[in-house]
Amino acid sequence: MSVNLSVQGQDRPQLQTAIEELVEAGFLGIQLRVNDEQGEWVGSAGVRELGRSAEPLTEGHFRIGSSTKNFVATSVLLLVAEGRIGLDVPAADYLPEFGLDRRITVRMLLQHTSGIFNHTGELYEDGTIVPGVPWQGKEWVDNRFRTYLPEELVRLSLSRPARFAPGAGWSYANTNYVLARLVVEKVTGRPFAEELQRLVLGPLGMTGTVAPGASPELPEPHNHGYYRYEDAGQERTVDVTRQNPSWVGAGGDMISTTRDLHTYFSALMGGRLLPAGLLAEMRTPEATVGYGLGVFAQEAEGGTVFHHHGATMGSAALMYGSADGTRTLTAGLTWVDDADLSIAPAFGSAQQRFLDEVFRVKPGR
Numbered sequence: 001m002s003v004n005l006s007v008q009g010q011d012r013p014q015l016q017t018a019i020e021e022l023v024e025a026g027f028l029g030i031q032l033r034v035n036d037e038q039g040e041w042v043g044s045a046g047v048r049e050l051g052r053s054a055e056p057l058t059e060g061h062f063r064i065g066s067s068t069k070n071f072v073a074t075s076v077l078l079l080v081a082e083g084r085i086g087l088d089v090p091a092a093d094y095l096p097e098f099g100l101d102r103r104i105t106v107r108m109l110l111q112h113t114s115g116i117f118n119h120t121g122e123l124y125e126d127g128t129i130v131p132g133v134p135w136q137g138k139e140w141v142d143n144r145f146r147t148y149l150p151e152e153l154v155r156l157s158l159s160r161p162a163r164f165a166p167g168a169g170w171s172y173a174n175t176n177y178v179l180a181r182l183v184v185e186k187v188t189g190r191p192f193a194e195e196l197q198r199l200v201l202g203p204l205g206m207t208g209t210v211a212p213g214a215s216p217e218l219p220e221p222h223n224h225g226y227y228r229y230e231d232a233g234q235e236r237t238v239d240v241t242r243q244n245p246s247w248v249g250a251g252g253d254m255i256s257t258t259r260d261l262h263t264y265f266s267a268l269m270g271g272r273l274l275p276a277g278l279l280a281e282m283r284t285p286e287a288t289v290g291y292g293l294g295v296f297a298q299e300a301e302g303g304t305v306f307h308h309h310g311a312t313m314g315s316a317a318l319m320y321g322s323a324d325g326t327r328t329l330t331a332g333l334t335w336v337d338d339a340d341l342s343i344a345p346a347f348g349s350a351q352q353r354f355l356d357e358v359f360r361v362k363p364g365r
Contacts, residue, residue: 012041018353019045022333025346029056029223029334033258034358035266036327042258049224050237050336061208061222061255062332063245064317065310068254069177071196071211073110073294074268075184077278078199084187087281094183098154103166106183109176110293111286117160118173119153120248132156133247136339137229140247140313141238147214148246150178170288174251181250192250204267208257214246218255225314226336237336240313252310261319261330269306270325283323301360302327309351313337316347318354329358 012034019030022045029046044056079085085094087107091114092100108114121132133148133156134140157175164171181192188195193211201209210219218241227240245253256264267273274282282293283306290297298305307320318331333350335343 012038014357015041016043016045018357019043022346022350022353025349026343027333027335027346027350028226030331030350031056031058031060031062031223031258031333032329032331032354033058033262034329035262036358046334050226050239057221057223059221059257059259060332061210061219061257062317062334063218063225063312063315064254064256064261064319064332065248065252065312065315066174067256067261067308067310067317067319068211068250068252069310070268070294070308070319071200071209071254071264072177072180072184072192072250073282074273075192075196075199076106076110076180077274077282077293079184079187079195081275081278085183091179091183094186095179097151098158098179100158100179101162101166105166106180107293108166109180109183111170112172112176112291113167113170113286114173114176115162115164115166115169115171116173116175116179117157117162118171119157119175119178120251122160122163122171130160132160135247135313138231141227141229141240144240144243144313145216146247147244148249150182150246150249153178153247153249154182170286170291172291174248177250200264200273204263204273206256206260206263208260209264210255212245212253212255214244216242216244218242223332223334225334227313228336228338240337241315243313245312248312252312256317258330258332261317262328265306265319265321265330266325266328268325269321269323269328272325298355300355305355305359311347318351320354320359322359327358329354 031044034041044058046056048054088105090102104114119132122130224241228237285292285297295306310317314337316333320329
């Protein structure tokens with residue numbers, strides 16, 4: 001089933017066709033919001049729940065996975081603007097309790113150049129996999145309501161060898177953002193959720209975004225996400241809409257809506273949140289994969305496109321914006337997840353299809 005809520009008289013069948021094709025490729029439900037020179041277009045495809053015919057939501061809450069990192073980076077940079085955090089100050093100055101390598105700066109945490117082992121596990125160049133906290137299969141399902149303290153995640157990472165010397169490489173690590181959020185809490189003396197409200201959500205009037213901590217709840221209304229796994233030789237599928245996201249922590253625990261993500265990313269890219277100099281620093285990519293401070297940069301026909309997507313069990317977010325914030329694409333996706341990450345090819349196709357339709361980014365660009 002599908003819903004098309006075109007705004008300002010738009011008729012953009014190519015967008016509706018794109019999300020319907022993605023449902024055919026394996027997604028359970030998709031909600032999409034596009035804001036550009038043609039106005040705003042909102043649509044959805046699929047179903048709200050597995051095995052039922054209820055139409056998918058277009059204003060539903062969903063888990064945004066690693067898009068969380070951009071919110072954390074923005075919060076850190078707003079505190080830099082207030083003079084409370086220094087980008088090139090050793091993170092150990094703010095978090096002395098961990099005995100961090102003093103060469104690791106706050107900037108390195110935000111840019112994934114610290115070299116710290118990723119607490120959710122590492123895949124090395126030779127194919128070696130070193131696991132971290134469990135996040136796959138029956139083990140994760142059975143423990144999906146367990147609470148991990150941020151300090152526990154950090155100490156796990158620090159018990160493993162660093163990938164490289166601070167500043168000598170690039171490696172995506174959720175632990176960098178666990179540490180960055182702890183820096184925010186240390187310098188302000190307040191929970192991150194309260195600082196996020198003060199710095200971002202309140203000023204922008206965002207009411208659908210949550211930093212849940214260890215709460216497993218997903219605000220209503222929402223589409224449902226699922227996980228498929230093997231148990232004693234039998235395949236089982238469980239609804240994982242409710243899950244404790246503390247295993248990934250600040251690397252990917254937040255909840256939002258397509259409307260809030262549009263409001264946020266449009267304001268951020270449009271220069272209405274950060275001072276110009278700090279926005280420029282955020283958007284300056286390192287050479288390996290084009291990662292700035294909590295955001296990826298990708299070239300398109302009309303100029304650079306910035307983004308930070310995210311995925312967690314059965315739920316994902318897409319968040320794209322033009323350099324001036326006048327064009328955004330935000331989406332929430334749900335599916336039946338599994339340990340083999342079978343949805344990954346379709347997720348990659350979804351990103352490329354939307355980039356091509358809205359930002360005119362061709363493969364390989």
